[in-house]
Amino acid sequence: MGVNDAKVEFQSVAREQIPWLYALARRLSGEGAEDVVQECLVKAFRSYDDLRDIEAAPAWFRAILMNCARDRFRRTTSGINETPLEEESDYSLYRTIADEDPWPYSDSVHVDFLHSFTEEHVWEVLDRLKPMYRIPLVLVHMEGLDVRNVSRMLGAPHNTVLSWLHRGRKQFERELWEYAEEHGLLKQRKESQR
Amino acid sequence: MIDCSAAVGRLWDYLERELTPADRAKFEEHLDFCRRCCGELEFAEELRRFMARTPDVELPPSLVARFDRLITELAGDGTQ
Numbered sequence: 001m002g003v004n005d006a007k008v009e010f011q012s013v014a015r016e017q018i019p020w021l022y023a024l025a026r027r028l029s030g031e032g033a034e035d036v037v038q039e040c041l042v043k044a045f046r047s048y049d050d051l052r053d054i055e056a057a058p059a060w061f062r063a064i065l066m067n068c069a070r071d072r073f074r075r076t077t078s079g080i081n082e083t084p085l086e087e088e089s090d091y092s093l094y095r096t097i098a099d100e101d102p103w104p105y106s107d108s109v110h111v112d113f114l115h116s117f118t119e120e121h122v123w124e125v126l127d128r129l130k131p132m133y134r135i136p137l138v139l140v141h142m143e144g145l146d147v148r149n150v151s152r153m154l155g156a157p158h159n160t161v162l163s164w165l166h167r168g169r170k171q172f173e174r175e176l177w178e179y180a181e182e183h184g185l186l187k188q189r190k191e192s193q194r
Numbered sequence: 195m196i197d198c199s200a201a202v203g204r205l206w207d208y209l210e211r212e213l214t215p216a217d218r219a220k221f222e223e224h225l226d227f228c229r230r231c232c233g234e235l236e237f238a239e240e241l242r243r244f245m246a247r248t249p250d251v252e253l254p255p256s257l258v259a260r261f262d263r264l265i266t267e268l269a270g271d272g273t274q
Binding site: 007008010011014015018019022023026027034037038041042045090092093094095098110111114117119122123126137140141142144147162165166169172173 | 199202203206207210212233234237238240241242244245246248249250251253257258260261262264265266268269270
């Protein structure tokens with residue numbers, strides 16, 4: 001393929017990928033998604049010759065974007081061994097909901113709690129997580145990667161990723177509850193039961 | 195025999211099949227008699243499905259234009 005043909009192809013392929021890349025970047029990097037996509041496009045253009053099979057373009061772009069998010073993650077987590085508050089690892093949303101019992105007339109209070117969140121709420125909760133917890137959580141639970149792959153991608157030992165995941169889930173649980181309290185989600189459901 | 199605190203601490207690793215066979219057996223032994231931890235496990239499964247359903251975001255038009263300009267800057271207009 002000539003240089004000019006490659007440039008034309010890159011334009012077309014990259015434009016097709018942008019919505020998916022942005023969605024993934026938004027999950028991984030929150031408010032920094034724009035910069036991650038921009039960085040991904042620049043890197044993809046520079047190494048476009050490496051893409052041999054056009055059918056593999058989605059996975060190829062996705063891998064580059066994940067690497068960009070990873071690099072950003074490394075830059076923003078100089079305190080990578082940061083130990084969170086001990087209380088984080090003991091938190092249980094299940095127990096909090098059972099103890100607080102926000103909707104006493106419900107037979108499925110735990111599921112009701114999750115159903116009180118709209119899509120926008122979930123995004124706002126995700127935005128509250130620290131990158132070091134958010135990224136492994138997104139890769140495993142939203143992108144469906146296994147821990148071994150995430151460990152390789154982030155250049156962190158398997159057990160470290162497991163620990164980030166554990167703390168990330170606990171932080172996510174705590175943020176869900178706090179968000180629901182702050183935004184009146186518990187009250188809204190109570191009122192709708194009357 | 196493990197207690198509830200240990201069981202809850204291993205719950206997600208159990209779901210992700212990250213426990214050793216011995217730890218898995220201890221966890222399941224605990225579940226056999228602990229109703230609350232069974233509830234914790236069911237909720238964790240529900241929470242896992244909840245996370246997997248996290249919606250896609252729509253690309254704002256201003257960003258479509260920004261990325262479009264970037265692609266053009268990188269690859270030119272394709273005619274040169």
